[in-house]
Amino acid sequence: xxxxxxxxxxxxxxxxxxxxxxxxxxxxxxxxxxxxxxxxxxxxxxxxxxxxxxxxxxxxxxxxxxxxxxxxxxxxxxxxxxxxxxxxxxxxxxxxxxxxxxxxxxxxxxxxxxxxxxxxxxxxxxxxxxx
Numbered sequence: 852x853x854x855x856x857x858x859x860x861x862x863x864x865x866x867x868x869x870x871x872x873x874x875x876x877x878x879x880x881x882x883x884x885x886x887x888x889x890x891x892x893x894x895x896x897x898x899x900x901x902x903x904x905x906x907x908x909x910x911x912x913x914x915x916x917x918x919x920x921x922x923x924x925x926x927x928x929x930x931x932x933x934x935x936x937x938x939x940x941x942x943x944x945x946x947x948x949x950x951x952x953x954x955x956x957x958x959x960x961x962x963x964x965x966x967x968x969x970x971x972x973x974x975x976x977x978x979x980x981x982x
Contacts, residue, residue: 859937862958864928868933869917872937873913875911879914892923
């Protein structure tokens with residue numbers, strides 16, 4: 852029989868994280884590796900732990916995460932949102948604390964702007980020469 856878990860999907864930029872929260876432990880496994888191996892910066896690890904700290908659930912849940920697309924910063928943001936959503940599924944009373952600023956239940960909609968024709972990048976125009 853499969854173990855009981857709570858599910859949450861997080862997205863950030865082009866990254867998608869599928870998070871399963873299991874009761875107990877406190878270990879976070881990302882793509883089959885411990886979180887310390889995947890994220891070498893403390894900032895990213897703190898960002899991932901933020902929903903658990905806010906909910907007072909550190910050490911109460913273990914997380915199994917699958918991430919695809921983007922890079923490590925996008926992964927960290929996606930995992931943060933996924934964990935927050937899974938915590939709300941586990942205990943709907945946590946919705947209030949997780950909503951307080953900065954809201955951990957809001958998807959960050961900022962994505963890279965597309966390149967426009969005639970320009971070098973999204974907004975950078977070719978250099979103007981008078982002569």
